[in-house]
Every structure is written in C-alpha cells, then in structure tokens.
Amino acid sequence: MNFFAELKRRNVYKVAVAYAVVSWLLIQAASIFFPAFDAPPWVMKIFILVIIFGFPVALIFSWAFEITSEGIKLESEIDPNKSIARRTGRKIVAVTIALAVAAAGLFVYQLVRSKSDSSGSPTAATIANKSIAVLPFDNLSRDPDNAYFCEGVQDEILTRLAKVADLKVISRTSTQHFKSTPDNLPQIAKQLGVAHILEGSVQKASDQVRVNVQLINALTDAHLWADTYDRKLTDIFAVESEIAKTIAETLQARLTGSEKSSIAKTPTVNPEAYELYLKGKFFAEKRTGADLRKSIEYYDQAIAKDPGYPLAYVGLADSHLLLTAYGATSTKEEVSPARAALKKALALDDSLAQAHASSGLLATLELDLNRAITELERAIQLNPNYATAHHWIALPLMAIGQSDRAIVEGKRAIELDPLSLICNADLAWVYFNARRYDETEAQARKTLEMDPRFYVAHYYLGEALQFKGKLTDATAEYQKSFESNNDPFSLAMLGQACARQGKTDEARKVLARLRKQAKSQYISPYAFAVVLTALGDKAHAIDELEHGYDDTGFYISLIKVDPLFDDLRGDPRFDALVRKITGGK
Numbered sequence: 001m002n003f004f005a006e007l008k009r010r011n012v013y014k015v016a017v018a019y020a021v022v023s024w025l026l027i028q029a030a031s032i033f034f035p036a037f038d039a040p041p042w043v044m045k046i047f048i049l050v051i052i053f054g055f056p057v058a059l060i061f062s063w064a065f066e067i068t069s070e071g072i073k074l075e076s077e078i079d080p081n082k083s084i085a086r087r088t089g090r091k092i093v094a095v096t097i098a099l100a101v102a103a104a105g106l107f108v109y110q111l112v113r114s115k116s117d118s119s120g121s122p123t124a125a126t127i128a129n130k131s132i133a134v135l136p137f138d139n140l141s142r143d144p145d146n147a148y149f150c151e152g153v154q155d156e157i158l159t160r161l162a163k164v165a166d167l168k169v170i171s172r173t174s175t176q177h178f179k180s181t182p183d184n185l186p187q188i189a190k191q192l193g194v195a196h197i198l199e200g201s202v203q204k205a206s207d208q209v210r211v212n213v214q215l216i217n218a219l220t221d222a223h224l225w226a227d228t229y230d231r232k233l234t235d236i237f238a239v240e241s242e243i244a245k246t247i248a249e250t251l252q253a254r255l256t257g258s259e260k261s262s263i264a265k266t267p268t269v270n271p272e273a274y275e276l277y278l279k280g281k282f283f284a285e286k287r288t289g290a291d292l293r294k295s296i297e298y299y300d301q302a303i304a305k306d307p308g309y310p311l312a313y314v315g316l317a318d319s320h321l322l323l324t325a326y327g328a329t330s331t332k333e334e335v336s337p338a339r340a341a342l343k344k345a346l347a348l349d350d351s352l353a354q355a356h357a358s359s360g361l362l363a364t365l366e367l368d369l370n371r372a373i374t375e376l377e378r379a380i381q382l383n384p385n386y387a388t389a390h391h392w393i394a395l396p397l398m399a400i401g402q403s404d405r406a407i408v409e410g411k412r413a414i415e416l417d418p419l420s421l422i423c424n425a426d427l428a429w430v431y432f433n434a435r436r437y438d439e440t441e442a443q444a445r446k447t448l449e450m451d452p453r454f455y456v457a458h459y460y461l462g463e464a465l466q467f468k469g470k471l472t473d474a475t476a477e478y479q480k481s482f483e484s485n486n487d488p489f490s491l492a493m494l495g496q497a498c499a500r501q502g503k504t505d506e507a508r509k510v511l512a513r514l515r516k517q518a519k520s521q522y523i524s525p526y527a528f529a530v531v532l533t534a535l536g537d538k539a540h541a542i543d544e545l546e547h548g549y550d551d552t553g554f555y556i557s558l559i560k561v562d563p564l565f566d567d568l569r570g571d572p573r574f575d576a577l578v579r580k581i582t583g584g585k
Contacts, residue, residue: 016055023051127219130251131168131194133175134158135182138201140210150202152278153211153240157198160244162385163262163353166253170194171387171417189218192418196224196251207233207271213243215250225250236274237266262351273306277315284319289327295319313345314354321361330522331365331554338362353383357392364396365554367581372396387417394430399557400582403434421447421454428460432467433561440464455484462493467563471501488514492527496534496564507535524548526555533567541565542573549577557581 030047134157139150155172162169170192178188185197200213214226225246229239241264248255248263255263268274280298283291299316302309320338323329339362345355360376363369376393379386391413397406410427417423428443444461447454462477475497482490495510511531517523525548532541545565548556559565560578568574 019055023055026051127190127193127195128168129195130166130253131170132161132196132198132215132247132251133170133189133192133194134161134172134198134200135175135178135188137199137211140201140203141205143204146202146204148278148282149204149275151282152274153202153236154200155281156237156240157200157213157243160240160263161247163383164248164253164255164259165384166255167248167251167385168194169385169416171385171420173387173423174417174419177419185216185218185221193415195219198247204233209233209236209239211236211239211243215247233271234269236271241265258351267311268306268309270306270309273302273309273312276302276305277309277312280312280315280319284315284322287322287326289323289329292319292323292327308348310345310348310352310355313341313348314352314358317341317345317358317362321358321365324365333522335362335365351382353379353386353389356382357386357389360389360396361392364392364399364557367549367557369396369400369557369581370583373400385416387413387420387423390416391420391423391426394426395554396557398430398433398561401561403430403561406430407434419450421451422456424450425454425456425460428457428464432460432463432563433558435467435563437464437467441468453484455481455487455490458484459490459493462497463564466497466500471497475501488517488521488523488527492530495531499531499534499536504535507531511535524555530564533565536567538568538571538574541568542571542577545574545577549581 027048030044134154137150137154139147141150151172158169158172158175161167174192182188189195189197195217197216197218198213199216200211202212203210209229209231211229211231212226213229215224216222217224227243227246229242231239244263245255245260268277276298280295280302282295283298284295286292296316296319299312299319302312303316306312317338320334320341323334324331338358342355342359342362345352346359349355356375357379360372360374360379363372363375373393373396376389376396379389380393383389390409394406394409394413397403397409407427407430410423410430413423414420414427424443424447428440428447431437431440431443441461441464444457444464447457448461451457458477458481462474462481464474465471465477466474475494478490478493478497481487482494491510491514495507495514498504498510499507511528514523514527514531525544529541529544529548532538532544545556545559559574560582565574
C-alpha cells in the first residue's frame, strides 16, 4: 500500500496520463503534417516507436526525480518535508487538461476531415504533382462527323501518357464528362484527383490536320506549355507522340527506354485504316448490341486496309467479348472470333497492354482464371495507368476468393477512372462477394448518386439490402433494375426474392417467363440457377450450373464466393463443380 501511495506522491499516475494525452496529440498531428511534407511511411512508424519506448522512460523519470526550485534532483536527495511534488502535480493536471482540450479539438478536426475525404474528392494536399487528365478536344472541323477523329486524337495522347509509370493519368471514361474548355478547372482537377489538365482542339480538312494543345496547372491556373501542330494526316501519330513526350518532360516524369519507345510507336502507317479503327472504337463505346455489331464491321474494314494493325484486332476481339454482356449472345458464339483476333494482335505486338488485358477477359470467360490473372498482371505491368486492366483483374481474383486483392485493384481502377459507372458499381459487387455488405451498400449508393438510372448499381444495392435482412427494400431495387434495362438477371433476382419471401407461385412465374425468353434470346443458366436455389430445388439448380460450366461465361466462375448459392454448399456435385472451376483453390 505504501508503494502505491508513493506512486501517487511522486506524480507517476499523473505523468502517465499526461504522457498518454501528449502522445496521442503528437501522433494525430504527425498524421496530418507528415503526408503534407511527403514523408515516407517508415518515418511515422519510427515516430510511434519512439513514443512507445519513451513511456517507461517518463515513468522511471517521475519516480526517480523531482523538479525543484533549484532544478531537477534525485528523490533520495530531497527532504520529504521540503518536497513540492504536490504543487508539481497540480501543474501537471492543469497542463494535461489544456492538452486534452487541444486533443479533443484535433479529434473533431480529424473527424470532419475524414468525412469530407470519404464523401468527396481528394484534397489539394493529397493530389500527386505528376498527375494529369486530358479533357475532350474541341472539334473545329466543319464536318461534325469528324467527332470520332477528334476523340481519337485525345485518346491516343492519353494512351501514350498512360504508359509512363511515373505519371498518374485519368481514363477517358471520366474525362468525357466535361467540356473541352471548362471554366472551373480547379474543381474538375480536384474531382479527378489530378494537378494538371491538358486542353486541346482538332481541325481536320481532307488530308490536313491542325492540333492545338495547352497544358495547365489546374491548382494554380498557370499555363505551363502550349503549341500548335499543322501536319499531314499521315503525320498524326508523330504529333501525338511529340505532345505526350513534351508533357512527360514538363511534369518531370521519369521515362525508361521502353516507355520512350512505346510513346513513339506508330500503330499503323495507313491513315484510312486509322480512321476506320476510330469509327469502330466510337461505336464500341456506345455499349449496345447494335452499335457493337457496327463496330465489328469497321474493325474488319480497318484490318482489310492494314492486316498488320494490332489495335484493330484488339478492338475486334473486345467487341465480340462485350456482345456476351450487351448483345444477348452466348459466350461460345463470341469466344472463337475473339480468340483468333487476340492471337493475331499478340503475334504482331506482344507489348500491347490492351491485347493482354483482353486476353485476360477472354480467359476469364473461358474459366481459365489463373491465366486470366497472369494476362491482366502483364497488362498492368505494360501500362500501370490502364484502369480497365485493374477493373478486369478484380473479377477473376474475386472468383478464386482473393477478395482483399480484388478490392485493392477495384479501388485502383476507380482512382484512375473516378467517374466510370461500371468501375464504381463493380467494386460494390466485389464487396458483396467478399460478404462486406455495409461497404457494398455504400458503394452502390455512391454509384447511384452519379447516375440514378444505372441498372447495375440498383442490382448490387438490392443484393446488399437482401443480405442485410431488408428483403422488401431489396425487391424494390431489383424492380428498378429490371425496369431500367429489362435484363434477365434482374428478373431472376426478382424471382429469387419472391421465393425467399414465400411467394413461390410468383417465383415460378418468373422462372417460366425466363424459359420462354430463352427461346428467342440467350439467357445464362446462372439466372435459372439463382431462382431454383431460392425455391429449394437444389438438384435442378446444380443441373443449370453444370450446363453453365459447359457453356462457359464469367458468371459461373463466381460460384465459389457468391452468397446466393450458400444453400448449395456441402452438396457433393456443387463442391465438385467449384473445384473444377477454380482449379481446386
């Protein structure tokens, strides 16, 4: 008891509390100021370790020494009757209270900042200096049909910049939301998370092209560089290469030898093939069955003009693969022409990131998940800023159960393409299959804030609500999804929701409706399996999944992780199918 009384007299308890308050205050302050000065992560770790090791030192000091009017003395040298430890203790309490108030204020500031950061865009302090967004170029041509060419020049400059690993380059999907010469550059830069903006215009007449560009520091509104290029159409790639190289040098980005070569590469020497390729790309990005088929026609024409044009083969493959999602065609029907096109593209140029990424998507559809991951990793290595590769690799990673890595890749895709609806929505899907339902809901709602009509986000929000026990609210979201796109998957989700609410007659009507639709359009067996599982018809649900395996396609790869099939786990046939798809992983 005397020992504890002595601890109290020597202010050891008060020093411990004061040290804890001061330490917390210092750590919070460091978390604000260290990033502002670009301090590496190890600096913060060492700082925390010093604070931890300092705690016992402070306690030993307060036990062994006392601060007197004559300076610091050992306790053994002080007459207990002349000790001023009590007065010192009161001062420690006063200082601790003052520091606690400061700590509380800092905590409130951190809380407000955290909410602001999580709901909004990056702050100026967190935006990397070597970052850029290329806004849509003005089409100054008299012919409005030349819009595809204008978009092509913008995209080509962006693609070349994206190959520089030392730069952060925002995808065109996000920059297309803005006009070419906006008034609010600082706001746009903050929303996209970049420090610099490239603006430009293109004027094309016959075989002549004029390209105007200006590079702006959007945070300071300073014009860093501008130029005008008057060239022949055949020289357009040299212009795009020169612009990309000048921007990289202006932003002081490190360029490796391979990056310099990649930036200077000429995709085709045939200007007609280039224009046909740009038309194919223009229609492919509309993502409808009719437009994708039109894009295939243009890609075929581009290849006929230049059989050695690798990007045209990649575009052709992508359009075939996308038809499985947007054109109501079976995977088997589209895989063969896609595989042939990609084989040709890689034979022509094995260093093409787009070709490896598309090969990864193809492998995912063919249920060769390990090869899919390898191909997409290669695409990211070749082009670290290729948002699509980060987006696509999250899907096979999710399928084999590597949810943490899938989430990291999904987040990186959004960082590079922050306004992409599908990248934002599919991150919710990754969260769902990782069974992180609160984050699924938050991410789906964030996507719907960007576009309330985006049916995929309603679909994912419904899944999150269903597995959070809000089946009625989930059903409403499935209904919105179905009304927005009239797709069979949303209808299947409505059917399984009815089944889980005990409305088996309605669920069976949905099943009958799907079977009727399947006579005139392709419907994945996965959709039937979802409804049958909810109805408790496990045997027929697994029959459909086995049929889905034979038919290939991406959805079937998910059965290892998809919560919708939890009722089937433990069934020998189902578990065998999971092992077959994931290679036993």
